[in-house]
Amino acid sequence: DAGVTQSPTHLIKTRGQQVTLRCSPKSGHDTVSWYQQALGQGPQFIFQYYEEEERQRGNFPDRFSGHQFPNYSSELNVNALLLGDSALYLCASSLAGSVGEQYFGPGTRLTVT
């Protein structure tokens, strides 16, 4: 039973570039949430996808966008990267209708120089 997987594990980009991060949810899960976690902080909610639609969004600018595919996998896109976007990006999967238990992938560590 595969858990949540994310790719790539590490990424270095320069300011102004664009990045795409990928996530495959845990088998049987249909909801994917994306989080940004800066060092020493808790996860900050970016958005959540269910049935291929963005269902909820946190306080992040439009530079952050996403997509969910029919197989429930998801992508996070960030345009016009800023130095402050450097963080660990976490994907969490869950089951629609559950009480909210989420299971995380190992994350993608993005460094913007």
Added chain:
Amino acid sequence: RKEVEQDPGPFNVPEGATVAFNCTYSNSASQSFFWYRQDCRKEPKLLMSVYSSGNEDGRFTAQLNRASQYISLLIRDSKLSDSATYLCAVNDAGNNRKLIWGLGTSLAVNP
């Protein structure tokens, strides 16, 4: 007031000690509560869900106090391997699938 608050610590305790963390939440309509453990530079891992009646898993006990709007995590007989950051998460009352996170409490168990 932040939606979910935790004492960041760090808590430094000797092996074998009992340690307790609290996490307060602001929305009385929240229904689901969780404790996660996060090791350095790793992803959070679900430790326990917190039920109204409280729940216990080995050395770990979680409690919910709705009147005072906090959850607690008690770790008995601490092990070196318990050293980690403990995050609490509370569901957004408007969206049961969205979790709101505390900043985490850092625990160091010393030999």
